[in-house]
Amino acid sequence: xxxxxxxxxxxxxxxxxxxxxxxxxxxxxxxxxxxxxxxxxxxxxxxxxxxxxxxxxxxxxxxxxxxxxxxxxxxxxxxxxxxxxxxxxxxxxxxxxxxxxxxxxxxxxxxxxxxxxxxxxxxxxxxxxxxxxxxxxxxxxxxxxxxxxxxxxxxxxxxxxxxxxxxxxxxxxxxxxxxxxxxxxxxxxxxxxxxxxxxxxxxxxxxxxxxxxxxxxxxxxxxxxxxxxxxxxxxxxxxxxxxxxxxxxxxxxxxxxxxxxxxxxxxxxxxxxxxxxxxxxxxxxxxxxxxxxxxxxxxxxxxxxxxxxxxxxxxxxxxxxxxxxxxxxxxxxxxxxxxxxxxxxxxxxxxxxxx
Amino acid sequence: xxxxxxxxxxxxxxxxxxxxxxxxxxxxxxxxxxxxxxxxxxxxxxxxxxxxxxxxxxxxxxxxxxxxxxxxxxxxxxxxxxxxxxxxxxxxxxxxxxxxxxxxxxxxxxxxxxxxxxxxxxxxxxxxxxxxxxxxxxxxxxxxxxxxxxxxxxxxxxxxxxxxxxxxxxxxxxxxxxxxxxxxxxxxxxxxxxxxxxxxxxxxxxxxxxxxxxxxxxxxxxxxxxxxxxxxxxxxxxxxxxxxxxxxxxxxxxxxxxxxxxxxxxxxxxxxxxxxxxxxxxxxxxxxxxxxxxxxxxxxxxxxxxxxxxxxxxxxxxxxxxxxxxxxxxxxxx
Numbered sequence: 001x002x003x004x005x006x007x008x009x010x011x012x013x014x015x016x017x018x019x020x021x022x023x024x025x026x027x028x029x030x031x032x033x034x035x036x037x038x039x040x041x042x043x044x045x046x047x048x049x050x051x052x053x054x055x056x057x058x059x060x061x062x063x064x065x066x067x068x069x070x071x072x073x074x075x076x077x078x079x080x081x082x083x084x085x086x087x088x089x090x091x092x093x094x095x096x097x098x099x100x101x102x103x104x105x106x107x108x109x110x111x112x113x114x115x116x117x118x119x120x121x122x123x124x125x126x127x128x129x130x131x132x133x134x135x136x137x138x139x140x141x142x143x144x145x146x147x148x149x150x151x152x153x154x155x156x157x158x159x160x161x162x163x164x165x166x167x168x169x170x171x172x173x174x175x176x177x178x179x180x181x182x183x184x185x186x187x188x189x190x191x192x193x194x195x196x197x198x199x200x201x202x203x204x205x206x207x208x209x210x211x212x213x214x215x216x217x218x219x220x221x222x223x224x225x226x227x228x229x230x231x232x233x234x235x236x237x238x239x240x241x242x243x244x245x246x247x248x249x250x251x252x253x254x255x256x257x258x259x260x261x262x263x264x265x266x267x268x269x270x271x272x273x274x275x276x277x278x279x280x281x282x283x284x285x286x287x288x289x290x291x292x293x294x295x296x297x298x299x300x301x302x303x304x305x306x307x308x309x310x311x312x313x314x315x316x317x318x319x320x321x322x323x324x325x326x327x328x329x330x331x332x333x334x335x336x337x338x339x340x341x342x343x344x345x346x347x348x349x350x351x352x353x354x355x
Numbered sequence: 356x357x358x359x360x361x362x363x364x365x366x367x368x369x370x371x372x373x374x375x376x377x378x379x380x381x382x383x384x385x386x387x388x389x390x391x392x393x394x395x396x397x398x399x400x401x402x403x404x405x406x407x408x409x410x411x412x413x414x415x416x417x418x419x420x421x422x423x424x425x426x427x428x429x430x431x432x433x434x435x436x437x438x439x440x441x442x443x444x445x446x447x448x449x450x451x452x453x454x455x456x457x458x459x460x461x462x463x464x465x466x467x468x469x470x471x472x473x474x475x476x477x478x479x480x481x482x483x484x485x486x487x488x489x490x491x492x493x494x495x496x497x498x499x500x501x502x503x504x505x506x507x508x509x510x511x512x513x514x515x516x517x518x519x520x521x522x523x524x525x526x527x528x529x530x531x532x533x534x535x536x537x538x539x540x541x542x543x544x545x546x547x548x549x550x551x552x553x554x555x556x557x558x559x560x561x562x563x564x565x566x567x568x569x570x571x572x573x574x575x576x577x578x579x580x581x582x583x584x585x586x587x588x589x590x591x592x593x594x595x596x597x598x599x600x601x602x603x604x605x606x607x608x609x610x611x612x613x614x615x616x617x618x619x620x621x622x623x624x625x626x627x628x629x630x631x632x633x634x635x636x637x638x639x640x641x642x643x644x645x646x647x648x649x650x651x652x653x654x655x656x657x658x659x660x661x662x663x664x665x666x667x668x669x670x671x672x673x674x675x676x677x678x679x680x681x682x683x684x685x686x687x688x689x
Contacts, residue, residue, distance in 0.1 A: 058588060058591055086594065088592060088594040089593040096592075098585060101585035102588070104590070104604050105586070105683070106607050106681065106682050107603075115595065115599075119593075119594070119595055120594060168593075
């Protein structure tokens with residue numbers, strides 16, 4: 001196997017709060033090869049955005065970061081400590097969730113696209129302008145010359161996100177991190193933006209991290225998928241493996257929250273019962289146990305480690321779906337009507353019918 | 356063009372309202388004749404002529420003949436006509452560019468204003484330059500490291516500067532820089548621009564420091580708010596330096612409160628610097644206004660009112676123009 005472009009090992013990020021240490025990211029590891037896409041999926045508060053911000057060196061100074069991040073044999077943490085000025089925004093860039101607020105309202109689009117070129121690549125005003133026109137064209141913005149002289153409020157949400165993408169592509173990055181890039185957009189525009197990102201990635205051979213709460217978004221686009229919960233990796237596999245057979249009950253639960261085209265109409269979507277746990281006070285055991293229908297007695301006191309499965313899949317679960325332990329736990333819970341964590345199995349009725 | 360026309364109407368309305376109130380107040384509360392012909396004006400000449408009361412004016416060395424002087428003066432200044440007609444006459448003169456004549460020394464009011472206004476404007480300009488030059492870098496530095504030691508010390512310092520009244524600050528500066536070290540002249544000197552600027556340094560500082568503290572507080576707060584915005588995070592993600600982000604991304608959208616208060620303060624300073632003008636012996640508009648008010652010299656008071664009202668409207672117009680420069684979203688509406 002070739003050396004990965006980005007390698008994250010045992011990343012831990014904590015924030016000191018008045019109630020104690022908030023573990024936003026707790027031991028996340030992954031590798032990403034040149035030109036590949038990693039999808040990071042999880043609910044809000046699962047630590048996916050904090051992971052992205054850590055990579056981008058955007059965390060506030062009081063964040064406590066441990067672990068190692070290597071980008072093309074360079075130590076990213078060390079570069080952050082030394083105040084490296086031409087790495088972020090050049091080799092590694094980021095597209096944010098809300099294009100309405102991520103552009104400066106008082107600066108012309110042209111200035112905002114051109115400024116990375118001017119700062120990092122030392123282009124002249126004229127060169128930067130020409131390249132900006134080019135970039136806007138590449139992200140599919142009609143009349144790019146005219147757009148350069150406009151302000152963000154004169155553009156639609158979809159166009160603004162294209163501008164943000166153009167900005168992040170300006171210095172030809174090797175890794176683009178897209179943090180929920182379509183969540184704030186109209187459904188009709190979402191697909192266009194995702195397709196655009198995919199095309200650009202392919203054309204430029206850059207790697208991409210696509211962060212989303214929607215497994216459907218990463219399904220056809222990511223090479224690898226990492227499912228995060230409470231700051232931890234729950235399951236990670238290449239996309240085909242993950243979708244053919246999911247091992248982690250959380251992944252399965254996430255998938256059941258999305259409507260599918262092959263479902264009969266009026267099929268009820270199954271929400272995941274309860275809320276994500278409090279990251280300050282996780283306690284022992286699996287963080288998902290309280291909301292899990294496969295929960296067994298072992299899940300409560302004992303936190304499962306990540307274990308290797310078939311096809312390079314890793315999963316942190318005592319009772320993985322589709323295994324003997326998982327089936328046994330599920331049957332036992334269904335018979336008693338309540339899980340060891342006290343969750344009423346009646347919550348899952350629609351699934352029972354399907355099964 | 357429409358904007359400009361609207362502004363002109365606004366200007367006329369403000370000037371008329373302000374001068375009408377001033378005119379009425381000056382004529383109701385005091386007797387302008389008192390200062391034209393001396394204290395005889397206080398005698399009710401109508402009653403003397405009718406023989407109803409004794410003429411006491413003679414006791415001061417003058418006689419009943421003084422009532423003739425009063426009548427003459429009344430005639431000259433049209434004081435025997437009803438108030439609205441006199442006001443109308445004054446407005447008519449104003450439109451022709453005639454501000455009237457001072458009661459004190461019969462000088463044209465326009466001459467008084469032309470003498471006083473430039474000094475006040477220079478003082479105002481210097482005070483604002485000091486205030487902005489001090490507050491903007493100060494606020495940028497404090498907001499960049501919000502809630503750190505420097506920011507906390509700055510907040511205390513700013514409150515100190517606000518709490519110190521300008522007569523106290525003026526006297527303190529005067530004592531050290533004029534009396535003790537004799538660096539600056541004790542009164543306003545008018546020989547050439549350099550001398551004028553030098554003699555205005557201390558008064559401008561006296562006016563400028565509390566302003567700087569106000570501007571600092573406003574700009575710091577707005578900067579801290581702006582620095583939380585998503586586009587600042589985006590700018591960081593683009594790898595832009597902190598300096599670039601502070602100056603080119605955060606400063607401009609943070610200047611609204613500053614510009615608003617700057618406009619109001621500047622307009623207020625045109626005729627409102629009287630205490631400082633008094634301490635540093637500057638013959639500015641503020642002092643002229645106070646002296647004229649005490650003497651019921653209403654042509655001068657009215658002339659100053661016109662200047663100050665015009666200044667207010669003009670500066671607020673300028674502030675609106677600055678708004679539309681600062682934020683393109685304002686531009687579309689106007």
